[in-house]
């Protein structure tokens with residue numbers, strides 16, 4: 390009898406301790422997400438359903454600015470554009486969209502018209518490339534490109550550079 394009462398007290402004490410631990414970690418979690426401030430809301434190109442992208446992946450000043458404003462700070466930035474061209478080649482976009490993004494097996498990407506009209510905006514094109522389409526364009530976002538390897542895929546910062554290069558090949562010059 391006395392023994393089981395002691396056991397119960399021990400269990401209660403442990404529960405109280407673990408509850409404390411939980412409280413601490415959730416407070417820390419709230420702190421980090423609040424630090425991100427306001428963010429634009431992404432939707433998939435497939436069906437416009439909400440597309441959640443971990444805010445922590447937006448880890449450069451340009452990517453953070455895009456996350457809050459939807460504007461691509463790399464448009465018109467020669468260094469970023471040059472890097473974007475390289476990344477376009479690295480991810481084999483060239484194979485389907487051509488070395489100048491003017492189309493090959495896949496459609497041209499330089500506009501002014503697009504299969505998905507929202508691709509005229511940086512946010513829209515970002516969503517299309519990140520999460521793919523139902524018509525043959527695979528998701529390229531980090532964690533989505535290869536489900537067996539969460540580290541595989543393009544980062545938000547890289548993707549903004551790719552889009553800046555694609556824009557430099559066409560007629561759309563705005564950063565919206």
Ligand code: HEC
Nearest residue numbers: 480481482485495503504505508518522523524525526529
């Ligand atoms: C295996 C071939 C293939 C690869 C590789 C590929 N794409 Fe695509 N992409 C396509 C096809 C096919 C479509 C048309 C999809 C549709 O109609 O739904 C497309 C569509 C797109 C669109 C939408 C165009 C529009 O008119 O709205 C964008 C933007 C795009 N791709 C960018 C990229 C980028 C950037 C990469 C590299 C990171 C890439 N693609 C890699 C085949 C490919």
